[in-house]
Amino acid sequence: MSSALKPQLNREYIISKLNELLNIPSPSGYCMEIMNYLRNEVEQFGYTMDQTPKGTGIIVIPGQESGEVIGISAHVDTLGAMVRSIKSSGMIRFTPIGGYAMQTVEGEYCVIHTRDGRKYDGTVLSSRPSVHVYNDVRDFKREEANMEIRIDELVKTKEETEKLGISVGDFISWDPRTRILPNGWVKSRHLDDKASVAALLGLLEWLKREGVTPKYTIKLLISTYEEVGHGCAYIPEDITELIAVDMGAIGDDLSTTEMDVSICAKDSSGPYDYGMTSKLIELAKREGMPHAVDIYPNYGSDASAALRGGSNIRAALIGPGVHASHGMERTHADAIVNTSALLLAYILEA
Template sequence: MIGKLSERYMLDILEMLLLTPSPSGFCHEIMGKVEQEAARLGYAMTYTNKGCGVITIPGRRSDKVIGMSAHVDTLGAMVRSIKDNGRLRFTPVGGYMMGSVENEYCRVHTRDGRFYDGTILTTKPSVHVFPDARELKRDEAAMEVRLDETVRTKEDVLALGIGVGDFISFDPRTQIKPSGYVKSRHLDDKASVAALFGLLELIRRETLVPAYTVKLFITTFEEVGHGAAYLPDDITELIAVDMGAIGDDLSCTEVDVSICAKDSSGPYDYQMTSKLIELARREGLSFAVDIYPQYGSDASAALRGGRNIRAALVGPGVHASHGMERTHVQAITHTAALLAAYMQEE
């Protein structure tokens, strides 16, 4: 393994990211924190027009530029309408099962910078009152936000400054266990961002120089499908760093780095994927190669957007993706270690 990655550093960064609300399209606060951390490590971060971040690490050679992307945006919601009874109907941001957010604590962020806490419930939330509460279909029309404010009418809600189009973030309920497990919402894909920063901290601490110039690309619209549809023009290879799925006929576990050979956008680059498998074996990493037919990544967005790049996909294994997720610090560390090995290859 090239250098010793700091697990403590990556967990600290991960916790900071998880505790900062950032549904797709509402990432200004978290990107400010990402920029500050990059500056603390000695790197400037520039922004694309739509708010993605680029951190450049000069290499020994510049005839090829390798991109490594991860997204800070998460699942969330927006206020769709305000009901006459003071409850909020919401529309999802990102793709998740409505049942996975039932009874979740949430926060409504107003356009003028205020926020209000609440709880996501069905419109028939009590078995003591509604005989069909158990059978109620969990869809958008049957879900609402109960605000933790004394509101009984639409006018009461409007008086708080809440309006249609306000963002709603979910309480991540983050826990970092002594066993190394991390359970939280939004490990997709903040665990991968933590791995990228673990790599950046290693490069700075050990004064490593990549074989080629590397650009870390922090995206803000992945969960809605166009995170890396635009890339800096000089990137010719892109490794999307995103969570590995677990279950069914998949090999990945919560302690592994996932190497995805194919997802909904088709097969990833053969040479890049083969090199990543070879390096994972050489470095003694715990890894799995899997197929994710119901999955898309930043690399998918770039390829579908017509970018003439080679692309691969790796990331820490995450159980119960888009639900109450869980991973292990080893998966994050081994992801960063695989990226460190790749960036050193001529």
């Protein structure tokens, strides 16, 4: 595929789907609604999505030839929390789902999801929430034991909160606070990794619209436990190479920006496959895509999980650059669309 034939991806479709994905609560382990959404979406293109017992979605794009199978993964699960206990004041003490600093959620609106389907709004606060009352509020350490959720119901005791149906083990989702701006900036929680899932939907939409069949069968893997480390610990045995699509980190001595497709050469699991990574770099250069190659020492991906799970595969990692990862994140529509375009270039060149 020459640069003159670069796929005309449906940018409006990709960003509209991203907006919908971001507004469906899906902390790790609570992904039922968003997986049903994805199943309905891919069926519109004539594909089906099966799920493993753990919940990973598998979408098969048949190829022209049998033999090699290319896997592409992204994850819909996000950071969140779970009710750890109910305090005597009626406030909720929570335990984190995924790795984030407590100061990144202080003051955030949230929803408590009870096991019987009820939902309650709340706000994350420290247990020293007011400068007018507590002299140590500015220095008070933001850690799990010092944080709580104020429920937007008239409750002042543990018993009153329990009467709402709220119990230990209920999931808590953060308000994404999504803003999609006319100039292409997208700021929201959970761009890690719903921006990548939107890029995969853009790939499916293009293949369907153009009637293109890739040379080799492609299996899209949508994982639901990546943020807790074992999203794609299992992958189908016929996959020979796996591209994990996940956000590119920004900061310190890293080169990636919010306008770039990040190509990761090495993360906490070690170096990614030399041949795959080199090919992705070559294609990004050929297609004139803003991109950067980086090292992420404090990062793991679904490809990392697959390798650690014993999969005999080659693996690579790409994704749109995302600023303030696991906080109030931001990326640009160009980076998401170009991530989709680079994936298409790769599978059409296979």
